[in-house]
Amino acid sequence: MPELPSKTTLRLRDFLPYRLSVLSNTVSGKIANLYDREFGLSIWQWRVMAVLGENAGITATEIGQVTAMDKVAVSRAVSGLIDSGHVARKASAEDGRRSILSLTTKGKGVYDKIVPIALGAERDLVETLSAAEQEQLARLMDKLAKTAEPDRPLW
Amino acid sequence: MPELPSKTTLRLRDFLPYRLSVLSNTVSGKIANLYDREFGLSIWQWRVMAVLGENAGITATEIGQVTAMDKVAVSRAVSGLIDSGHVARKASAEDGRRSILSLTTKGKGVYDKIVPIALGAERDLVETLSAAEQEQLARLMDKLAKTAEPDRPLW
DNA sequence: CTAATATAGTTTCATATGTAACTAATATTG
DNA sequence: CAATATTAGTTACATATGAAACTATATTAG
Numbered sequence: 001m002p003e004l005p006s007k008t009t010l011r012l013r014d015f016l017p018y019r020l021s022v023l024s025n026t027v028s029g030k031i032a033n034l035y036d037r038e039f040g041l042s043i044w045q046w047r048v049m050a051v052l053g054e055n056a057g058i059t060a061t062e063i064g065q066v067t068a069m070d071k072v073a074v075s076r077a078v079s080g081l082i083d084s085g086h087v088a089r090k091a092s093a094e095d096g097r098r099s100i101l102s103l104t105t106k107g108k109g110v111y112d113k114i115v116p117i118a119l120g121a122e123r124d125l126v127e128t129l130s131a132a133e134q135e136q137l138a139r140l141m142d143k144l145a146k147t148a149e150p151d152r153p154l155w
Numbered sequence: 156m157p158e159l160p161s162k163t164t165l166r167l168r169d170f171l172p173y174r175l176s177v178l179s180n181t182v183s184g185k186i187a188n189l190y191d192r193e194f195g196l197s198i199w200q201w202r203v204m205a206v207l208g209e210n211a212g213i214t215a216t217e218i219g220q221v222t223a224m225d226k227v228a229v230s231r232a233v234s235g236l237i238d239s240g241h242v243a244r245k246a247s248a249e250d251g252r253r254s255i256l257s258l259t260t261k262g263k264g265v266y267d268k269i270v271p272i273a274l275g276a277e278r279d280l281v282e283t284l285s286a287a288e289q290e291q292l293a294r295l296m297d298k299l300a301k302t303a304e305p306d307r308p309l310w
Numbered sequence: 311c312t313a314a315t316a317t318a319g320t321t322t323c324a325t326a327t328g329t330a331a332c333t334a335a336t337a338t339t340g
Numbered sequence: 341c342a343a344t345a346t347t348a349g350t351t352a353c354a355t356a357t358g359a360a361a362c363t364a365t366a367t368t369a370g
Contacts, residue, residue: 010270024179097318115165148181252348
């Protein structure tokens with residue numbers, strides 16, 4: 001594998017962690033606006049709904065695993081969604097500590113409206129990339145994500 | 156340009172904004188730990204120092220432009236850095252509203268220690284990518300960043 | 311069966327963050 | 341030059357967030 005010359009000086013604007021952070025914040029900020037303005041949802045609430053839309057009847061802990069949210073964030077998002085009538089909670093029959101969560105009819109309606117908006121935003125974001133580039137990007141991000149896994153021995 | 160088939164269902168784990176956010180948070184979290192444990196610096200404080208290390212004698216507003224931080228965040232980071240003796244402030248001769256900021260000797264020493272650590276962390280992160288892939292990644296992120304620019308008309 | 315341990319989820323508290331209001335200085339306009 | 345508007349930076353307030361403590365239930369060990 002050919003090597004890039006090792007950098008010895010730091011230029012912030014070329015520093016990958018910084019670039020990732022700025023890009024991610026810009027993208028998330030715009031999307032958060034969409035969800036919030038149209039539906040009054042936070043990004044976390046939307047993530048919870050997105051998972052429930054794919055997987056009905058899972059628990060808060062499972063949502064946390066799928067979304068990379070910690071349990072406090074999940075708990076808060078869920079409680080907001082219950083207040084706003086988007087999500088319903090019922091006790092688990094087997095385990096009294098768990099709650100089974102699902103979208104309400106209202107929640108499902110909102111979900112069905114948001115999905116095309118979210119996909120449209122994603123499409124607009126990547127539209128300047130060719131199909132090959134889009135696949136390349138997905139592949140590279142997979143590799144990075146694998147390297148950066150939170151539980152790996154710290155660098 | 157060949158087209159990818161348009162998605163009609165949303166799978167959170169394939170959704171680019173989500174993936175960007177998780178990846179960025181994972182990477183930033185690890186790096187933040189490094190800065191904090193070794194030097195007691197927050198990510199924003201480190202960003203400010205990184206800019207001052209490249210560009211001595213600039214103002215808080217300029218730092219904000221370079222780092223994509225808002226002025227309140229810059230103000231707070233700078234005031235912490237002054238308290239901890241990493242940064243010095245002197246009044247601008249031409250404009251009494253501005254302060255000229257620079258690293259102190261102590262700050263420069265810390266900067267010189269952090270730079271190799273930061274570059275090492277970046278290298279570890281991208282080491283599974285070939286040189287060509289690293290260039291590809293930089294290119295793709297440039298394109299995305301351009302598309303997502305904060306001031307573009309909202310999608 | 312009982313005691314100790316672990317897990318699911320919530321609440322509390324301390325800190326971080328963003329928005330808006332504010333202060334001080336400069337620039338503009340008439 | 342006086343009045344007004346703009347800019348640099350800070351402070352105040354309200355909200356968001358994460359870590360740790362807590363409650364309730366379930367599991368394991370003896």
